[in-house]
Amino acid sequence: MISFNRSQIIGAEFPDSEIIRFNGIQEDHIYGMEINMEVRIKDGEILKIEGNMKRYTTPVCPNAIPILQTAVGKSLRDEGWESKIMKEIGRKGCEHFAEIIIECGHCFDPALRSRDLSLALEKDPALDQEQYLKNWSA
Numbered sequence: 001m002i003s004f005n006r007s008q009i010i011g012a013e014f015p016d017s018e019i020i021r022f023n024g025i026q027e028d029h030i031y032g033m034e035i036n037m038e039v040r041i042k043d044g045e046i047l048k049i050e051g052n053m054k055r056y057t058t059p060v061c062p063n064a065i066p067i068l069q070t071a072v073g074k075s076l077r078d079e080g081w082e083s084k085i086m087k088e089i090g091r092k093g094c095e096h097f098a099e100i101i102i103e104c105g106h107c108f109d110p111a112l113r114s115r116d117l118s119l120a121l122e123k124d125p126a127l128d129q130e131q132y133l134k135n136w137s138a
Contacts, residue, residue, distance in 0.1 A: 004028065004029070005028060005029070006026065006027070006028040007025075007026070007027045007028070008024070008025070008026045008027075008099070008100065008103055009024070009025045009027075010022060010023070010024045010025075010100075010103050010104055010107045011023040011024075012104075012107055012111035014115055017041075018040060018041055018042070019038050019039070019040060019041065019047070020038070020039050020041055020108065020111060020112070021036070021037070021038050021039075022035070022036070022037045022038075022039065022104040022107065023035070023036055024037070024100035024101070024103060024104045025100070026096055026099065026100050030055065030057060031053075031055055031056060031057070031096055032053070032054030032055035032056075033051070033052070033053055033054070033056075033094070033096045033097060033100060034051065034052040034053075034054065034100075035049065035050070035051050035052075035068075035097060035100040035101060035104065036048075036049070036050045036051075036052075037049045037050075037071075037101065037104055039076060039104075039108065041112065043075055043077055044075040044076035044077035044078075044081075044105075044108060045073065045074070045075045045076075046071050046072050046073065046074050046075070046076070047072065048072065049068045049069065049071050049072060049101075050068070051064070051065045051068045051094075051097055052065075053065065053094075061094065063093075064089075064093030064094035064097060065093075067088075067089060067092050067093030067094070068089060068093065068097060070088045070089065070092075071085060071088070071089055071101060076105040076108050081105065082102050082105065085098050085101050085102055085105075086098045086102070089101060113133065113136050116136060117129065117132060117133065117136070120132055
């Protein structure tokens with residue numbers, strides 16, 4: 001029996017109050033890719049990005065790593081940002097890298113919401129979490 005499994009894991013941390021740092025990993029039996037990316041919280045601008053290919057299919061694949069730098073300056077808040085990333089990173093470089101960047105972008109607001117809830121609970125441990133999350137906006 002032929003089977004296929006792909007995992008994508010996105011982590012986010014807040015080194016300070018202005019930056020969110022993403023680590024995105026995509027793994028399957030052929031590819032192993034990783035992105036580290038820093039994003040400014042106030043406007044979603046990608047400030048820094050690094051990529052690593054652990055497993056890939058052709059000797060041309062690593063040529064996509066420098067193309068990641070075209071993502072710097074793009075905002076995860078701009079309309080159509082996903083298609084811009086796919087066009088500029090995916091088509092010109094590596095579609096797997098583009099997929100990881102896009103998934104990191106989809107985790108932007110959930111990570112902020114989680115951070116904000118944690119900070120609110122530190123101030124008020126009896127906080128109604130459901131109500132807080134209903135009222136939360138990025």
